Amino acid sequence: MKAAIFQGKGKIEVQEVSDPVIQKPDDAIVRITHSCICGSDLWYYRGLSPRKAGSRIGHESMGIVEAVGTEVKSARVGDLVVMPFFISDGTCPECLAGMPAACRNRMSWGDAGVDGGQGERVRVPLANGTLFVIPKDKVTDRMMPALLPLSDVLCTGHHAAVCAEVKQGSTVVVVGDGAVGLCAVAASKRLGASRIFLVSTHEDRAAIGRKFGATDIVAERGDDAVEQIRKATDNLGVDSALECVGTAESWNTAFGVVRAGGNIGAVGVPHEVPDIPIVKFFWFNIGVKGGPAPVAHYIPELMPDVLSGKLDVSAIFTKTVPLSDIAEGYKAMDERKEIKVLVKP
């Protein structure tokens, strides 16, 4: 079978690898039907975070179960499944507490001995906690791009909103117009936010944000964005600031726009960020919460709304490539020509 392999900065190759086989009784084998490239894949692609050359890649995927070990109860052969970006057991105290992203037996796709989702097939370890069946009778091929984001970005955007306590009538600022930020807009709308500012200087991304529920586009960055949002809210700021980038500038914007007593939900993987300004956090009663999304915890809640069509973020996929051309997909996302690239083996 074929799979995408990281070969060093800026270099993705599709190579022949051996077919996966069941190694443990709770393993499953899934034939990938759809996968995609994540913004976080770009960090190692750009040489900004370490990754071993020769490693399998891809952590957002869905497919059809081809084989299961004797202890797998979560899915059967032939089932359509989606898999969270972390592999988790679903049974440890952290998983039972609703935080599978901190599972005691957590693994990442593409780790040593673990397959990556950007390929034709994967072995799924801990299948009982990691496979989520999508009812095939309710799904058409056209709906697949709306379901695939359940593996990561849709749940991550939702997590930002949950951490920032978005609820009916909330005012919200989403910092970041990438796939996660756009999903955070859709998630905020779903939770009942009445006003959603999207900080976006790209007209094409802003247009998708509007479609997902953004009421105000702030085409400024940094202090200018903060000033505009402050002005629009009678200098109060907003109930919830959703930080979906992970840089010093995006954190400063989030702290700049959140009102006294409001909350910041942070899901951008932090890179070179400053310390949390404790003084501001304390004197303005600001709540700060965030981290990797507990995807396995959110899928059961979000999937019904995706199946009903109420929650459709498929517009984040602006390009589709066959697995053989995946390098082209990475390049297009690296150059910010595409928001998110879907890969079909």
Ligand SMILES: [Zn+2]
């Ligand atoms: Zn666990």
